[in-house]
Amino acid sequence: MALENPVKFFRNLPKKKCPECGEHIQEQAESYFMECERCLAKKAE
Numbered sequence: 001m002a003l004e005n006p007v008k009f010f011r012n013l014p015k016k017k018c019p020e021c022g023e024h025i026q027e028q029a030e031s032y033f034m035e036c037e038r039c040l041a042k043k044a045e
């Protein structure tokens with residue numbers, strides 16, 4: 001079988017990481033926020 005390197009595939013989908021707490025951020029197409037929901041909620045106060 002000539003499958004493409006799966007590592008290559010995942011490199012095209014870099015996981016977003018919250019710069020505040022280092023939490024992985026769920027991919028949300030319509031979300032452009034850098035922080036995770038928790039840190040965003042904190043900032044919104």
Ligand SMILES: [Zn+2]
Pocket residue numbers: 018019020021022023035036037038039040
């Ligand atoms: Zn965070």
